[in-house]
Amino acid sequence: MPWTRAHRLLLAWTSDAIAGRISSLPPEGPTDRLLAIAAAERVLPLLASATTALAEPATRASVGTGVRNAVLLDLTRRACTALAAANVPVMLLKGIDLCERVYGNPALRPMHDVDLLVPRDSIPPALAALAAVGLRAEESPNDGLLRRSVVLSGPPPLRPHIHLHWHLANASYPLPYAEAIDLPGLWSRSLPWANAPGAARVPSPEDLAVYLCEHLVKHCCEEWIFAVDLLLTLRRLRPAPHVFARIARSWGVERLCEAALRIAEGLFPDLGAGEFRGRAGIVSLTHIEHIFVRQVLSGRRSAGVNWLVYLAHCPTAGARARQLWQGVFPDAADLEALDPEEVARGRWRAYARRGWRAVERMLGR
DSSP states (O other): OOOOHHHHHHHHHHHHHHHTOOOOOOOOSOHHHHHHHHHHTTOTGGGGGTOSTTHHHHHHHHHHHHHHHHHHHHHHHHHHHHHHHTTOOOEEETHHHHHHHTSSOTTSSOOSSEEEEOOGGGHHHHHHHHHTTTOEESSOGGGGTTTTEEEEEOOTTTOOEEEEESSSOOOSSOOTTGGGOOHHHHHHHOEEOTTSTTTOEEOOHHHHHHHHHHHHHHTTTOSTHHHHHHHHHHHHTOOOHHHHHHHHHHHTOHHHHHHHHHHHHHHSTTSSHHHHHHHHOOOOOOHHHHHHHHHHHTTOOOTTTTHHHHHHTOSSHHHHHHHHHHHHSOOGGGGGGSOHHHHHTOHHHHHHHHHHHHHHHHTTO
């Protein structure tokens, strides 16, 4: 939905948190409303030191986040040790890497699960090694060929999850740049994880920045934390702009990177995204990509809007038509995820309604 005054106030508070400032802006409207938005955008723990208006609930949220992340960090160390013993290379992705290397405090960055990357041919020994530490696959690796990942659940009572990837392009629909991503280059540029040297790797600052741009666009920045991740990476890890641009072009995601940097700059102005974008000098956006950026910055972040960017990756009219069709009508197996009441009235009717809603989102309606 479009931004309200509460959204804009929280954006300003989050900007101050990213910059390390204490905000002087007073609260507006019901505090419960502000808390609900901050929690949904996953920035509430970050606000603990940025505004007195939400200091108490934000501090409680950061304590809860710290406890949960401590469990996930312990699980990650045990998983990486098991994988190293099985001679399986492993790399940390997203939150589990960001919470310490970028945020500097695991209590500030909420995580749903742990994302790990292993080589594709190492999946069988990786699953066996992780099973030895109590992690069981919830699905077969062959069930998600496009997602290129498998979810594993940990032991009770907390049942923490690990999302095991064998590729960075991870979605339930075709991504036009998937085959261009240079995984060997990603591994060769990676660095040792400070918490377990020799047992795990983390992406280089430049690879991490490119990946965060791809991830932000793939999810239409549906949570502000995606933009915060990117901005803090630029500010604290200081990736080299020319190396960032070279990797983005080699992966075929330079258009996604430009769009992501514009979104981060639009949400949180004057925090470095614009300067970095100018120094990287990646690419100019097309008209439909500008529409995508404007829709996200206005608060319309529903899934499907990013198809406007994916269309710009297609070199021919035929390729664009196929990409658009896949965006509106993904695999028929997705019918199982639709509203059961709609499916009961007719599977294909429900599928058509889903397609029409996707078109409306692309048009910004």
